[in-house]
Amino acid sequence: MTPEATLAKFREHMVGPARFMNLLSCFELGVIDALRERPGLDAVELGRVVGAKPDAVEQLLHLPVKEGFVAYDPATGGYSLDALADLPQADLDRVLIFMDLVKVTMLRQLYYLTESVKAGTVVGLKEFYGYEGNLFGAVAEHKDLRESWATAMDAGTARVDPWFFDNVEIPAGARVLDLAGNTGLGAINTYRHKTSPGLHVTTFDLPEKEQEALENFRANGVAEHCSFIGGDVFREVPTGFDVVLIRHFLTLWDRSEVLKILHNVNKSLDVGGQVSVLVPVYQDDVREHDSRSVDFYPAFFLGCAMGQGGPQKLSTWSGWLEECGFEVTEVVVENPTDIPADALPLQAVVSARKTA
Secondary structure, eight states, rough: HHHHHEEEHHHHTTTTHHHHHHHHHHHHHTHHHHHHSTTTTHHHHHHHHHHOHHHHHHHHHHHHHTSSEEETTTTTEEEEEEEEGSOOOOHHHHHHHHHHHHHHHHHTTGGHHHHHHHHTTTTTHHHHHOOOOOOHHHHOOOOHHHHHHHHHHHHHHHHHHEEEEEEETOTTTOOOEEEEETTTTHHHOOOOHHHHHTTTEEEEEEGGHHHHHHHHHHHHTTTTTTTEEEEEETTTTSSOOOOOEEEEEESSHHHHHHHHEEEEEEEESSSOOEEEEEEEEESTTTSSSSGGGGGGGGHHIIHHHHHHOOOEHHHHHHHHHTTTEEEEEEEEEGGGGSSTTTOOOOEEEEEOOOOO
């Protein structure tokens, strides 16, 4: 790479936050909605509609015009939707949900990314919210974090879970443990996607999650087929299960904690027992074109979510399972061409069985 190309790369990173908020502000102000309803409005008319000075509206619209999201007619001074006119509303909604997650859970906290890396905890949560802990505890106490995070996570789960269940084997009538299954949604989805005579799915999580999980089982009509066990995965994992599912969890931890979890899972299973993990992955060569996750997840996990953790290369996930006494039996990775172009994580299902 030439020095000029290197400097151009720096420029891309320097303007990242400015570009992000410029674009999001056009949506938050209602500029994009106004142009969808009345194409051809000029800056004065848009300013009147959204309650802002026309000078400011015109400044903000330069970027979406440059990027081709919005079109500008120099003859009339009017604006209209360009590429945004052809984007299906469901796709736009998904993008805006994720942009809200970035704004609410990341922009402020990442000011303290360096401090968070040194401390091994999310310093920004303490500085801005007075909260000592991680994002997943903070969402229980702070409505703005909870609403933004939960909306984005629900949208992501709705996309990923069907793919996960299409690519995981659960024998008929199996006893399944959904590890760190929170309040039971994973167990409910497991039963619905993999229903068979005798199939029983148990959520394993902290004891305080039990009542809400049981209520969810009753509300979804699966109380006979789903149950709850309270405990701490870092101490021990319940025995008596044929299959252990681990989704959206291992990524929260660094190597030492992941190995503790997997060792405890191994101890809980009989020889031949199966574990299937759903994990986001980095390409083994992160310079490859589809290594989109590295643009987002290191900063998110270290500076906003946990102060540790993050996706790993596929070879790393497989190696950690083998280190804990498992034999990897199948690996399925999402095809980048099959997921939305805006999607950041590339997911993988890694299945393994306990060896003698």
